Structures are given as structure tokens and as C-alpha cells.
């Protein structure tokens with residue numbers, strides 16, 4: 495089958511059985527290979543859907559400019575969709591994100607605005623800066639991936655049903671972290687609609703407020719994380735009301751350890767959020783009966799983090815161990 499252009503090549507990603515992990519656990523852990531999207535991440539889906547919707551509503555027109563504040567992957571996806579369709583893109587990125595992603599954005603021809611990393615409550619936060627740039631730019635469309643629910647709708651319409659079909663409905667749990675929450679909420683909605691017994695769980699990094707929100711209704715962050723693209727201290731429209739049964743938490747050390755373990759033991763080169771997701775999936779799998787199937791998201795590739803979690807100096811600076819055993823990675827711990 496021929497895919498029509500960049501947008502036509504988004505989605506329908508493979509579902510990969512993590513063989514070494516699954517045989518070690520006696521449970522199947524499957525990763526949805528979102529890093530194989532044409533823009534290299536799970537955010538290609540949201541970018542395509544949001545731009546399609548903006549065009550359909552007439553709020554993005556010929557010669558227009560796509561504006562967004564992003565940790566990187568949404569911007570990368572938007573820059574490529576913009577190129578495909580003849581729009582300009584202005585991408586606002588906080589300066590704590592990997593240089594690798596910022597350089598990719600520049601290479602793609604996006605107008606990149608790097609801003610200081612400050613809390614959401616500060617008006618200089620990348621989210622507010624992007625909104626103001628859009629307001630001040632003629633023909634601009636502000637994507638607003640956090641509140642624009644086309645994000646979650648497309649995961650409900652594509653990612654979730656793909657997982658259901660690829661597993662033949664044999665799926666016991668779905669586990670993922672949340673940035674905007676679009677992926678987790680959309681997939682959870684799609685799976686629960688097909689079989690409400692499927693367990694849905696958030697695996698949150700430290701520093702995010704959602705772990706406490708899901709478990710006891712309180713938006714309370716604890717600790718800190720350097721992982722990119724995940725964790726949030728507020729409730730977004732994309733996450734709100736999602737059918738999430740429970741939340742667990744994993745540390746950066748576990749996520750980084752798992753990213754290296756997946757590279758060395760499974761031959762899969764993935765970013766830190768994928769590492770965290772697999773820690774979450776494996777943790778849930780261990781609690782389920784033998785032979786259960788748990789699905790998670792492999793969000794993006796490790797090449798975006800060559801200056802971070804795959805850099806020896808960075809690992810040493812942050813005291814991360816790149817050669818942990820599976821038992822060490824999955825050992826429960828309190829970190830904050």
C-alpha cells in the first residue's frame with residue numbers, strides 16, 4: 495500500500511514484543527513503535543490531526559504560520575507537516591530540552607525560539623510565549639496541544655484501535671506516561687470502549703502532579719525529573735476525564751537504566767520516556783497473572799538524546815548507572 499506523503503505515513507506503527515523482557519517476566523510486554531513514525535515520534539499523530547482540523551475549520555489557511563510551544567517532538571512533527579503543506583512554523587522551546595531536538599528543528603527550517611525554562615505560572619513560560627506570538631502574527635494558528643482535544647481524539651481514533659487489532663483484543667493492561675495526556679487518555683478511551691476490564695495505568699515521572707491526581711484527586715507534584723516530554727503539574731483538557739484506573743511512579747534512574755537495557759538487550763534505541771513507559775509496563779505486568787499482556791508506548795528514538803541519556807559525561811554528572819540489571823531497574827524505591 496502506498497502512503498500519500500508525510501501525513502499518509504503517520505500511524506499504523508508496529509507493535510513490538512519485547513522478547514527478552516517478556517521471557518524474563520513470564521508476561522508479554524508489547525511496545526507500540528511510535529518512534530517509527532515519519533517524524534520520529536508519537537507526536538506525529540497529534541500534529542497531523544490538529545493541522546487537519548485547523549484546515550477544516552478554516553483557522554489555518556494558505557500562506558499561514560503554525561505556532562506552538564513544545565518540549566520538542568510536537569514541534570518536530572509540526573515543522574514537517576508545515577513543510578509538507580506549505581506553511582511556516584514558529585516553534586517555542588524551553589532551554590532545558592535536549593540540544594539534539596533543537597538542532598533538528600532548525601535543520602527542518604522552523605523558526606525556533608528558545609526561551610528560559612520557567613514554571614507555567616510565569617508569563618514567560620514557553621506555553622504563554624507561543625500563544626502571544628500567535629496572537630501577534632498575521633495568519634498564525636496556535637496549536638495548543640495541551641488543551642486542543644484533537645490530540646486525544648486522534649489517539650482514540652487511531653492508536654487505540656490499532657493496539658486493539660494488533661493484539662486481537664488480547665490485552666490486559668495499557669500503561670503510559672503523560673505529557674499533554676493525549677496518548678494515554680485517547681488510547682485508554684478506545685480500549686475501555688472495547689473491553690472495560692482492560693486495566694489502564696499512568697506511569698508518572700517524579701515532579702509531575704498526575705500521580706497524586708489519579709490516586710487521590712490532588713494535583714500535587716513530589717520530587718523532580720529531567721525526562722523530556724512527560725510529566726505535568728496541571729490538569730489539561732486532554733487528560734481530564736480519561737478512564738485511568740491507577741497511577742504508579744518511576745524514577746529517572748529507572749527510566750535511564752531501562753533505556754540502556756532496551757538498547758543492549760532488545761536492540762531498541764529509545765528515549766527516556768520510552769524507558770519510563772517500559773518500567774511502568776513491566777511493573778504492572780509483574781502484578782498480573784503469568785501470560786498476561788501489557789502494552790505501552792515507545793515514544794521516540796534515542797538519537798534525540800545523544801547529548802543526554804546516551805552521553806557518558808551527562809550520565810556521570812547525574813549519577814545514573816547505564817548498566818543495571820532488570821532486577822535493579824524494577825526494584826521498587828521511593829525517590830524524591
Ligand code: PMP
Nearest residue numbers: 567673674675676677723767793
Ligand atoms: N514522550 C515524549 C518524548 C514526548 O515528547 C511526549 C509528548 N510530549 C510524550 C512522551 C507524551 O505524549 P503525550 O503528549 O501524548 O502525553
